[in-house]
Amino acid sequence: MNSSRDATAPRVLLVDPYLSREDPMERKFIELYPSLGLLTLGAYLREHGVAVEMVDLTFARSTKPVADRIARFRPEIVGVHTKTLTRTRALEVAALARAGGALSVAGGPDAASATQGYLEAGFDAVVPGEGEAALADLAGAVHEGSWPQKIAGVAYRERGRVIRGPPRPFLQNLDDLPLPAWDLIDMEGYLGRWERKTGERRAAVLTSRGCPFDCSWCSKPTFGRTFRQQSPARVMEELHSLHARYGVDYVRFCDDVFGIQRSWLDELLTRMEEENLGMKFECLARVDLLKPDLLARMRGVGLQRVYVGVESGSQKMLNLMNRGTKLAQIERTAEALRREGIRQFWFLMLGYPGETLEDIEATLRLFRRFSPDEYSVSIAVPVPGTRFFEEVKGSARAPVPRTGAEGGRALLFDGVYTERLYHWEQRRFGLEAALGRVRSKLGDRVVRRVGKIADRFHERVAAPLLTGDAPKDS
Ligand code: B12
Numbered sequence: 001m002n003s004s005r006d007a008t009a010p011r012v013l014l015v016d017p018y019l020s021r022e023d024p025m026e027r028k029f030i031e032l033y034p035s036l037g038l039l040t041l042g043a044y045l046r047e048h049g050v051a052v053e054m055v056d057l058t059f060a061r062s063t064k065p066v067a068d069r070i071a072r073f074r075p076e077i078v079g080v081h082t083k084t085l086t087r088t089r090a091l092e093v094a095a096l097a098r099a100g101g102a103l104s105v106a107g108g109p110d111a112a113s114a115t116q117g118y119l120e121a122g123f124d125a126v127v128p129g130e131g132e133a134a135l136a137d138l139a140g141a142v143h144e145g146s147w148p149q150k151i152a153g154v155a156y157r158e159r160g161r162v163i164r165g166p167p168r169p170f171l172q173n174l175d176d177l178p179l180p181a182w183d184l185i186d187m188e189g190y191l192g193r194w195e196r197k198t199g200e201r202r203a204a205v206l207t208s209r210g211c212p213f214d215c216s217w218c219s220k221p222t223f224g225r226t227f228r229q230q231s232p233a234r235v236m237e238e239l240h241s242l243h244a245r246y247g248v249d250y251v252r253f254c255d256d257v258f259g260i261q262r263s264w265l266d267e268l269l270t271r272m273e274e275e276n277l278g279m280k281f282e283c284l285a286r287v288d289l290l291k292p293d294l295l296a297r298m299r300g301v302g303l304q305r306v307y308v309g310v311e312s313g314s315q316k317m318l319n320l321m322n323r324g325t326k327l328a329q330i331e332r333t334a335e336a337l338r339r340e341g342i343r344q345f346w347f348l349m350l351g352y353p354g355e356t357l358e359d360i361e362a363t364l365r366l367f368r369r370f371s372p373d374e375y376s377v378s379i380a381v382p383v384p385g386t387r388f389f390e391e392v393k394g395s396a397r398a399p400v401p402r403t404g405a406e407g408g409r410a411l412l413f414d415g416v417y418t419e420r421l422y423h424w425e426q427r428r429f430g431l432e433a434a435l436g437r438v439r440s441k442l443g444d445r446v447v448r449r450v451g452k453i454a455d456r457f458h459e460r461v462a463a464p465l466l467t468g469d470a471p472k473d474s
């Protein structure tokens with residue numbers, strides 16, 4: 001570790017170890033945005049007198065650019081963003097940091113839920129919660145040579161033992177955070193790609209941190225059930241800045257749930273109307289919050305697409321998942337989205353405990369009725385720290401569930417049915433979506449007939465073969 005006491009600023013290298021070419025989901029959906037967590041960390045550190053550089057491996061072929069930058073920049077700290085999908089690469093970066101004489105620090109969702117594992121696997125320290133103030137303090141301590149010591153919000157290993165600093169309170173006012181340090185990365189790489197693909201220069205914006213809802217399968221290791229939001233004025237500042245500096249004309253609001261508070265959203269929409277930036281946008285929202293009058297207004301200021309967590313077409317399943325949504329709200333929102341000409345992307349989940357074939361049929365019927373423009377059907381993954389995980393942990397198959405591309409296709413606990421059944425059901429949704437796409441060419445009658453034949457095949461041949469005699473828990 002380099003604990004130089006020189007008068008220059010502390011040096012921190014931030015790394016996103018996500019190589020998009022290794023993510024099969026990316027190839028399918030092609031949604032690339034830089035990590036806003038890292039960009040905000042970078043901006044905050046700079047504001048606090050730290051010299052910051054960043055290596056974003058999104059478009060890279062290996063971790064070599066990290067080794068090169070360590071050799072050139074000679075950072076005191078290499079800070080790595082972690083997701084379960086990128087764990088192997090993150091550990092590779094930790095080894096490069098060690099070889100370069102830097103302290104390796106992990107943060108982000110995966111290190112937050114597996115702090116001890118990251119420390120045992122080679123990271124010197126982990127910041128399991130909100131990163132800005134904790135990393136700034138850590139950089140100061142390392143630079144002054146007073147590390148290791150207990151720092152709020154930082155965990156580390158000393159003589160084989162994991163030592164955790166006291167909990168660090170969350171930042172009180174998100175407006176105090178600087179704008180993300182977009183200049184640290186190749187913004188043109190992202191924007192150019194989007195432009196070639198869609199004709200739009202798309203960027204991501206975050207208006208809040210956390211989510212107050214309590215869906216039983218949702219993992220929120222960093223911010224838990226807390227919720228803070230920026231003021232609408234601060235959000236507008238970021239939109240203007242992206243527009244002026246990078247020609248951004250399409251924004252993806254990346255909040256867990258966009259516009260949780262109606263009065264806040266009304267104010268933001270008023271500003272968007274008045275300041276007339278002409279930006280298109282998309283967001284992820286809940287069906288219970290998307291009232292039809294709101295959607296019409298959002299459409300007016302540029303809303304193009306909404307991601308909605310529909311999850312199931314069975315009210316029983318929505319209740320078991322503690323979604324807090326009603327089928328009637330899903331139907332109302334899907335209708336309003338279609339009426340307004342706003343694209344809808346549905347998230348659906350199969351295999352949550354308690355789900356029977358009849359519940360899956362209900363989801364398929366709902367899907368057939370509304371033919372969402374886009375969708376993803378995942379198989380329920382029990383992530384440690386969630387109520388769902390607690391319920392099934394006796395039969396969980398992998399201590400660290402695979403998330404993202406892999407996890408989306410694997411059943412990691414003793415589900416009601418076999419994994420093959422869920423894979424088959426995923427294909428049925430695929431067929432349904434394909435029929436939806438050719439409906440205008442083939443006509444309603446033909447599409448309905450093909451659907452019926454597929455249903456009959458499922459009932460008589462596939463389901464009996466794949467389920468065995470009966471649901472395991474019935
Ligand atoms: C926006 C978003 C995306 C966007 C942008 C992704 C990106 N480049 O980061 C898109 C749609 C592209 C995306 C894709 C994916 N995502 Co995503 N995404 C999110 C979402 C909704 C918000 C992320 C965010 O900006 N949060 C706000 C910032 C401020 O928080 P943060 O990133 O956690 O950073 C803070 C702290 O964690 C900490 N911190 C973070 N990094 C570091 C590093 C250091 C050194 C330190 C000290 C601190 C620190 O400090 C930051 C500031 O306080 C989260 C859910 C969530 N609420 O976090 C899921 C989430 C991060 N995504 C997830 C997944 C699985 C993926 C994919 C792997 C999906 C796939 N392909 O299968 C891909 C990976 C793509 C990628 N580039 O990494 C999971 C990760 C779970 C896990 N344990 O790995 C999450 C948590 C959703 C979930 N609950 O399942 N995602």
Ligand code: SF4
Nearest residue numbers: 211213214215218256
């Ligand atoms: S699934 Fe969405 S609404 Fe539910 S708790 Fe998680 S972030 Fe909040």
